[in-house]
Amino acid sequence: MSQTRILVTGGAGFIGSHYVRTLLGPSGPGEVSLTVLDKLTYAASLANLDQVRRSDRFTLAVGDICDEELVGRLVAEHDQVVHFAAESHVDRSIADSGEFVRTNVLGTQVLLDAALRHGVDTFVHVSTDEVYGSIPTGSCSESQPLAPNSPYAASKAASDLIALAYHRTHGLDIRVTRCSNNYGHHQFPEKLIPLFVTNLLDGRTVPLYGDGLNVRDWLHIDDHVQGIELVRAKGRAGEVYNIGGGTELSNADLTALLLDACGAGPERVEYVADRKGHDRRYSVDWSKIHTELGYKPGRDFADGLAETVAWYRDHRPWWEALKARAALPASGAAPC
Numbered sequence: 001m002s003q004t005r006i007l008v009t010g011g012a013g014f015i016g017s018h019y020v021r022t023l024l025g026p027s028g029p030g031e032v033s034l035t036v037l038d039k040l041t042y043a044a045s046l047a048n049l050d051q052v053r054r055s056d057r058f059t060l061a062v063g064d065i066c067d068e069e070l071v072g073r074l075v076a077e078h079d080q081v082v083h084f085a086a087e088s089h090v091d092r093s094i095a096d097s098g099e100f101v102r103t104n105v106l107g108t109q110v111l112l113d114a115a116l117r118h119g120v121d122t123f124v125h126v127s128t129d130e131v132y133g134s135i136p137t138g139s140c141s142e143s144q145p146l147a148p149n150s151p152y153a154a155s156k157a158a159s160d161l162i163a164l165a166y167h168r169t170h171g172l173d174i175r176v177t178r179c180s181n182n183y184g185h186h187q188f189p190e191k192l193i194p195l196f197v198t199n200l201l202d203g204r205t206v207p208l209y210g211d212g213l214n215v216r217d218w219l220h221i222d223d224h225v226q227g228i229e230l231v232r233a234k235g236r237a238g239e240v241y242n243i244g245g246g247t248e249l250s251n252a253d254l255t256a257l258l259l260d261a262c263g264a265g266p267e268r269v270e271y272v273a274d275r276k277g278h279d280r281r282y283s284v285d286w287s288k289i290h291t292e293l294g295y296k297p298g299r300d301f302a303d304g305l306a307e308t309v310a311w312y313r314d315h316r317p318w319w320e321a322l323k324a325r326a327a328l329p330a331s332g333a334a335p336c
């Protein structure tokens, strides 16, 4: 059986590594081989790939998606691209947006050019609900005009538009996914859930931004990977697909659940000055991917959260190494 060769950018990060482990695991499609291209920034962990390292269908290439020569060579050897690589933390983009524009915008364009040059048959661009901006009520469909607010969200919106332009201009098969806030094991301990859980496990306080009433929709990593894989395998060229989780929570309510899960009291919450330009609420309408591709989030939030907390409790060496490596820029914490 011939194998589809997929280049997975950012595959040593949280979502990309989950995608790789899933596709090469027992429930993955057998007929794929994967190459991870990852720069191994502060957010990456090679341990995320331990499970697949010995597979003869797995290759690791360490490098930068902005490196035209390297990207050209790798893309030429693959049939498809699934593009996760990005600078992904909003607070860091507020502190310094340069690397966000370079990796998220320029890096995406370098990949798209290579995909066009070498006739890649499908390019899945993984994006975010943050490109729609803050929405007080209701949910954003894929046709909602983009209104990003943070430098991170603006860099992702720019990359979405460039990717879609390569479809409209050149006919390249581009598929864009926009998901809500992911949670699960192996998430870098600067994002809200792993930051709060690891602080609580260490007996420390958790920094909650502003009034704590910013609302996010939570999506289990398994469900996100299921959605991306449906889009890669069965989606349509030039289309955008929202991927939601179906559990909307304010940060304060989520914090209460995390305190409870870690056996900690409300005195462990430290209210800190709000993030600059903090979006109040995100929500995506995911009826398109449900109707067209049969996507449905399968993970119950309470179970998923309990499993996630237990994973961090049991994997201290994994997160202690990462926490020590990253100088966290913000005093507060928002979901992403």
Ligand code: NAD
Binding pocket: 009, 010, 011, 012, 013, 014, 015, 016, 037, 038, 039, 040, 041, 042, 043, 044, 045, 063, 064, 065, 066, 083, 084, 085, 086, 087, 088, 089, 103, 107, 126, 127, 128, 129, 156, 179, 180, 181, 182, 183, 188, 336
């Ligand atoms: P992450 O920060 O955990 O991982 C990003 C990976 O990209 C890392 O392994 C890093 O080394 C790699 N990388 C960064 N710059 C690179 C470069 N120039 N060249 C090659 N590799 C590079 O991020 P994540 O949470 O796994 O997010 C993956 C994708 O999903 C991103 O595109 C992000 O915008 C999107 N997304 C994430 C969420 C979320 O909740 N985590 C929500 C919506 C969308």
